[in-house]
Amino acid sequence: MEPPFDVIRFERPALRVLDQSRLPHEERWLEIRGLDVLEEAIRSLRVRGAPLLGLCGAAGVAIAAEADSSEAALRAAAERVGRVRPTAVELATGAAACRDAALAVPERERATAAWAFCAAYLRRRQAEDAALAAHGRDALPPGDVLTHCNTGTLATGGAGTALGVVRAAHAAGRLARCYVTETRPLLQGARLTAWELQRSGIPVVLLPDTAAAALVVSGKVAAVITGADRIAANGDTANKVGTLGLALAAARAGVPFYIAAPTSTFDPACASGEEIPIEVRAADEVGGFGGVRWAPAGIEAWNPAFDVTPADLIAGIITERGTARPPYRAALAALLEHDEREAARR
């Protein structure tokens, strides 16, 4: 399954990305040639979604290598870009993998090696998304689904994770429509997922976040499926805030709740969800949107960007290698070992 449009291009010496903060009303590309601009783009969610953040982290190292490809400079760049947002593990691991690829060659060849790494990383991401979508199509029960946030091409550069599964299930005639939460406060569902599904010709039904539990218990959806930003060794999964509420509602209603994410989202260093760092964003994102403020000035707000769904609420974790089922500690470790065996063979 091919990505239906481009969101990221590696055009040495620049990274070009679609500015997601302007969608769906304006399709504007950003040209990024410096780490200050990249950092701002990541922090303000002009680029976002865990797998796409991995590609941007790698591009940060390639951009830095244009000015200085010493070991110290590449280490500093990977470190700096990797910590702009803390929850999606792939931002830091993508930057670190590009740094290591560049450091493996002589200094004068490092910038070339870093840009080559980025291009290969995008091709790998696209192949993995296609494989994940095919596994997910077969794992999901037939029927309509509910999804949350944005997990499509905008979030990965490939066909998407949960949204790739939706695309594959729709193409196979197993799903008629996709229900999408608006995903407050930054509206990734209403602005981005609705736009992606509409341009792919997949019927989409948008609902306020507050209607999600009622939808799940109504019997209208056969499954709930979301992406992930980081998956702990025991299967506890961090994803966009609101995911936990959907999983709890699904458990109460007897509706299966699935995570779709590449194995690069696994973080075996986190034993459980308690160890996953959760990004807390500015209060003003809750008090308004797009420059319009509706909450009283000076009001306190709590604005975590992610929450953690415990593994026991997850029916399956769909990856490019297949679908892990409980108990997750052994199932996830087996998928990672499979990855390592493949890498050793290449």
Ligand code: MRU
């Ligand atoms: O804050 P965002 O928009 O970067 O959050 C994105 C999500 O929570 C996605 O569900 C997750 O990154 C998976 S994207 C394939």
